[in-house]
Amino acid sequence: xxxxxxxxxxxxxxxxxxxxxxxxxxxxxxxxxxxxxxxxxxxxxxxxxxxxxxxxxxxxxxxxxxxxxxxxxxxxxxxxxxxxxxxxxxxxxxxxxxxxxxxxxxxxxxxxxxxxxxxxxxxxxxxxxxxxxxxxxxxxxxxxxxxxxxxxxxxxxx
Amino acid sequence: xxxxxxxxxxxxxxxxxxxxxxxxxxxxxxxxxxxxxxxxxxxxxxxxxxxxxxxxxxxxxxxxxxxxxxxxxxxxxxxxxxxxxxxxxxxxxxxxxxxxxxxxxxxxxxxxxxxxxxxxxxxxxxxxxxxxxxxxxxxxxxxxxxxxxxxxxxxxxx
Numbered sequence: 001x002x003x004x005x006x007x008x009x010x011x012x013x014x015x016x017x018x019x020x021x022x023x024x025x026x027x028x029x030x031x032x033x034x035x036x037x038x039x040x041x042x043x044x045x046x047x048x049x050x051x052x053x054x055x056x057x058x059x060x061x062x063x064x065x066x067x068x069x070x071x072x073x074x075x076x077x078x079x080x081x082x083x084x085x086x087x088x089x090x091x092x093x094x095x096x097x098x099x100x101x102x103x104x105x106x107x108x109x110x111x112x113x114x115x116x117x118x119x120x121x122x123x124x125x126x127x128x129x130x131x132x133x134x135x136x137x138x139x140x141x142x143x144x145x146x147x148x149x150x151x152x153x154x155x156x157x158x
Numbered sequence: 159x160x161x162x163x164x165x166x167x168x169x170x171x172x173x174x175x176x177x178x179x180x181x182x183x184x185x186x187x188x189x190x191x192x193x194x195x196x197x198x199x200x201x202x203x204x205x206x207x208x209x210x211x212x213x214x215x216x217x218x219x220x221x222x223x224x225x226x227x228x229x230x231x232x233x234x235x236x237x238x239x240x241x242x243x244x245x246x247x248x249x250x251x252x253x254x255x256x257x258x259x260x261x262x263x264x265x266x267x268x269x270x271x272x273x274x275x276x277x278x279x280x281x282x283x284x285x286x287x288x289x290x291x292x293x294x295x296x297x298x299x300x301x302x303x304x305x306x307x308x309x310x311x312x313x314x315x316x
Contacts, residue, residue: 038229041229041233042229042230042232042233043229043232043233043236044233044236044237045236045245045246046245047245057244057245058244058245058247058309065229065232066248067225067228067229067232068229070225070228071196071199071200071201071223071225071226071229072200074200074201074223074225075199075200075201075202078201078202078203079202086215086216087203087204087205087215087216088203089216090224090256091255091256092253092254092255092256093251093253093254094252094253094254095250095251095252096250096251096252096254096306097249097250097251098248098249098250148254151216
């Protein structure tokens with residue numbers, strides 16, 4: 001298949017992941033326009049749409065939708081060091097927090113740590129890793145923490 | 159399930175939420191173009207970007223990013239019946255699952271149920287409700303389940 005030609009430089013299989021391993025990402029800045037565009041499409045609330053209206057809300061100023069922060073984090077993960085064979089496929093997560101809002105101009109990056117590695121009982125070709133991913137801004141303040149499970153391929157026997 | 163476009167917009171305070179209450183939303187269809195556009199910006203992986211490349215992956219065909227499903231769910235929630243005073247402000251989540259992928263042309267809707275209602279100990283003007291939101295497709299198949307906590311304002315005394 002043509003897939004072989006597009007294989008990424010590093011591909012990690014289940015056997016390559018170890019509890020305690022850490023991975024980082026590049027950095028990505030978010031603009032006010034991007035915050036407002038995401039909100040207009042997916043989370044049209046005053047505190048994500050309008051700088052003035054946002055002043056009198058819980059956020060006391062324009063803030064990115066939490067789902068925008070999550071989506072930006074996904075981009076950083078996809079382009080970051082984790083690189084599971086088969087791609088980053090989330091099975092679900094068990095914890096998600098946004099301790100601090102993302103503001104226009106913030107520059108985000110991620111730090112991930114492997115918390116668990118286990119083969120699937122029903123699918124001999126795959127397994128699951130539990131990963132905690134922390135998203136930080138340019139001041140090293142945490143803007144998101146999530147603990148999620150990724151489906152990862154096992155190396156083929158033989 | 160029933161949509162009532164004539165329903166008046168209400169604002170619910172913490173005191174208006176009761177465990178066991180349920181809320182629904184309207185419906186929203188997602189196109190292949192939207193799935194690919196979201197993926198290009200936030201989750202650029204073959205199974206979200208390219209119909210042909212997606213055939214040989216875990217998803218066996220083009221599928222929406224889980225974060226796209228989450229973002230579409232947020233839009234349905236914002237425009238749906240929950241309507242907390244002060245807006246829908248997520249404090250975090252303790253469970254998120256994507257039991258089935260969202261495909262081009264799928265039409266999504268949400269069903270939410272209040273699991274907990276509690277005043278804040280530190281902030282007398284607000285509280286938290288725990289809400290389970292299930293996102294279903296046009297065949298009533300579950301595509302996402304999340305249990306999240308929303309910050310909700312209390313009615314002012316006096």
